[in-house]
Amino acid sequence: MEAPLYSPKVVHDLLERYGMRPTKAFGQNFLIDGNILRMIVQAGEPAGTVFEVGPGLGVLTRELAASGLKVITLEKDERLRPVLEETLAGLENVQVVWGDALEYPWQDVPEGSVLIANLPYYISTAILTRIFESGRFKRATFLVQKEVAQRLVAPPGTDQYGFLSALTALHGKARIVKDVPKGAFYPAPDVTSSVVRVDLSGQKPPRSLLRLLEAGLAHRRKTLRNNLQSAGYPVQKIDEVLAALGISPTIRAEALSYAHWQGLHEALA
Numbered sequence: 001m002e003a004p005l006y007s008p009k010v011v012h013d014l015l016e017r018y019g020m021r022p023t024k025a026f027g028q029n030f031l032i033d034g035n036i037l038r039m040i041v042q043a044g045e046p047a048g049t050v051f052e053v054g055p056g057l058g059v060l061t062r063e064l065a066a067s068g069l070k071v072i073t074l075e076k077d078e079r080l081r082p083v084l085e086e087t088l089a090g091l092e093n094v095q096v097v098w099g100d101a102l103e104y105p106w107q108d109v110p111e112g113s114v115l116i117a118n119l120p121y122y123i124s125t126a127i128l129t130r131i132f133e134s135g136r137f138k139r140a141t142f143l144v145q146k147e148v149a150q151r152l153v154a155p156p157g158t159d160q161y162g163f164l165s166a167l168t169a170l171h172g173k174a175r176i177v178k179d180v181p182k183g184a185f186y187p188a189p190d191v192t193s194s195v196v197r198v199d200l201s202g203q204k205p206p207r208s209l210l211r212l213l214e215a216g217l218a219h220r221r222k223t224l225r226n227n228l229q230s231a232g233y234p235v236q237k238i239d240e241v242l243a244a245l246g247i248s249p250t251i252r253a254e255a256l257s258y259a260h261w262q263g264l265h266e267a268l269a
């Protein structure tokens with residue numbers, strides 16, 4: 001029986017045959033563990049149109065294509081063209097889009113799309129922000145650094161909580177499916193990774209609420225009052241609103257519940 005595409009030997013042979021070195025600048029850590037690969041697909045429940053960012057050698061893309069659904073995969077590294085022509089040959093339901101995933105018109109994808117990806121870590125937050133804010137995805141399941149995964153799921157008041165946690169909570173519900181050791185990739189990354197699934201509500205929170213949270217959570221060591229003041233809100237108005245809502249002016253922004261943020265948003269509008 002032929003070795004599967006994800007086997008370390010096949011990955012090494014492919015890279016050698018095409019004279020390709022994985023590039024750190026592109027966040028290239030290719031999956032070489034079949035169990036993890038299947039687990040991501042299972043957790044991601046392919047449905048509708050399936051999007052992938054960064055097919056790399058096509059390992060995960062092939063697993064996604066096995067669903068029979070339309071798979072659109074976006075790759076920036078042109079060196080991978082001949083590799084993907086070989087590894088995705090004959091897969092009629094796969095479309096490779098060449099270019100920067102950050103420039104892709106995410107707001108135009110079909111409603112109810114699904115993202116399943118081993119994300120290039122250097123742009124994971126920027127990509128997720130675009131996916132969440134598009135309002136077009138019903139879920140996103142992806143590999144990111146464990147530290148980012150912890151921020152995605154962190155509730156208010158915890159050490160990892162920050163704007164990314166708030167952004168995620170306002171768009172849906174996130175959970176860590178499983179941690180993935182460095183050895184599941186070639187080359188091995190410097191840190192442990194995690195598979196995260198976010199079930200998205202499809203609702204778009206008001207931009208002004210997101211901007212308020214961004215401003216409020218900008219500096220962890222500052223109080224909410226100071227952060228809002230730095231963001232340009234008049235201090236008298238801030239004090240008035242905090243008093244009316246019964247929020248202490250010395251509270252740190254990361255301790256504020258979402259109900260309080262909503263109240264603050266309405267009162268400052």
Ligand SMILES: C[S@@+](CC[C@H](N)C(=O)[O-])C[C@H]1O[C@@H](n2cnc3c(N)ncnc32)[C@H](O)[C@@H]1O
Binds near residue numbers: 027053054101123
């Ligand atoms: C972590 S690798 C994942 C590769 C493959 N899916 C796997 O699991 O083995 C990330 C992939 O994203 C690609 N990539 C990096 N930056 C990108 C960008 N801005 N837009 C699209 N793809 C990008 C890299 O070239 C690489 O193929």
